[in-house]
Amino acid sequence: MLIKKGAEANLYLEEWHGIKAIIKKRMPKKYRIYELDTKIRQTRTVREAQLIRNAKTVGIPSPIIYAIDLEKTTIIMKHIEGTRVKEVLNTPTFEKKQELCYQIGQLIGQLHNAGIIHGDLTTSNMIVSKNRIYLLDFGLGDHSIDLEERGVDLLLIKRAFQSAHYQYFKQCFDGLIKGYKQEVGEEMSKEVMKRLRDIERRGRYTSRGELHEG
């Protein structure tokens, strides 16, 4: 049964050897030419499975991978029941926004400590399930300890807060940075934040001292 048609892949909830499992299939994109499309889908399928496995070994909640099928660019994994962080944060009655973001910051810090870059941090790629936050969708990720990659990771989640959660931007991003600092330490956190600002400045239409704060 198709449960989600995402930009990157379709998600199906199916019976798989007697258990409920998510089948994540990266669909061919009509707009992309064949050579490019095949390469992108296969690379990301492999990368996602590898990175989730590595993230799990350092204790990051993420779905258990049951199997992958490279021919069909498909990953079969555990079904996580819960609510996307996107919906949780935009619930006006939910008061613990900053605490939730603190925990997200901790998870990102743990990933970075383990040399993993998520590559696509948005609030729709995180699920709250039984008081734990699960990270999903590692397809754009990488193994890296580069400051640049870490900076981009934080920039992506900052932008997600600015655009989709602009009403709560400050409390969310402040909470996230505190949690991140808790994991990576004062010094590394400072360096990554400095790089984040450098990356923003490199972009279009940002000037020194006039950085966009949401």
Added chain:
Amino acid sequence: MMASEFICLGIESTAHTFGIGIASSENGVLVDVKSVYKPPIGAGIHPREAAQHHCEEAPSVINQALKEFGRKIDSIDTVAFSMGPGLGPALRTGATVARALATWLNKPLVPVHHAIAHIELASLLTGAKDPLVILVSGGHTTITAYAGRRWRVFGETEDITLGNLLDVFAREASLLSPGGPAVESLAKKGEKFIDLPYVVKGNDVSFSGLLTAAKKKLQMNYDLKDLCHSLQEVAFSMVAETSERALAFTEKKEVLLVGGVAANERLQQMISEIACEHNANFYVVPKRYSGDCGAQIAWTALLVHRSGIEVKVEKSYVKPKWRLDQVTIPWRDVQNCL
């Protein structure tokens, strides 16, 4: 009708185009005249040269616009200008003309954000109400949607823009300016796909590595038609992918493609496919108005002025680095939900 009609003359001068547009609150765009600075083959836009061009061309463009307008000059109610973002010297030339006209006519001066003007004119011409906007030009590569009185940026380039990528590549290949159309027509004849770096970071894109790689392949004497084809395929696929991500995330029911590169047929085809895939209506700015023009400034100024926004001549400094998401939009009456 005529009594309540409000007329605005708008001046565009952010980059290579000096344009005058005249728009009416009742009848939309009335006049659109422009003169485009063309750098020599192999060179880019030199800001000072562009400003010089605008300075020399301004009188004849204004005269032509007023001639086409055909009514008395004092029927113009406000004068507007592109306040930013753009090239400082070019912006200042347009602003100087606007200040002089406003002072002479004794009419209010209205500041307009160039990118928002692209979006507003395209919305008028296509009828899009609450779209996910993909703005691709020499100055912008931005994926944005309106919420809470601002355009919120969901994705953008982390370095150079799509228009910039095509222009610089075309310049290196000694193609005629503007580079986009030159690359497009060669790409149509290209067949072989040459592997080039595809860089997507979440909803963001980065083109600088792609440009360097394409330039290297150019020096290695790869077939120019194949290179143009491959460059377009890789760059446009990156934009299409990030747009699709933003579309899935925002769940908007309309997609609007605007800016100079929106005129590219291959890009239109890709974006219309992602819109179709997510059951959203696809709109693209008409080719005639995809590039920079005075009409976008004149039309948007009507909306800006209706919200009570004006600027005093002595305070009308240009803003070369004015970000799209820093502008508060009082005039859009769309629901704020995402």
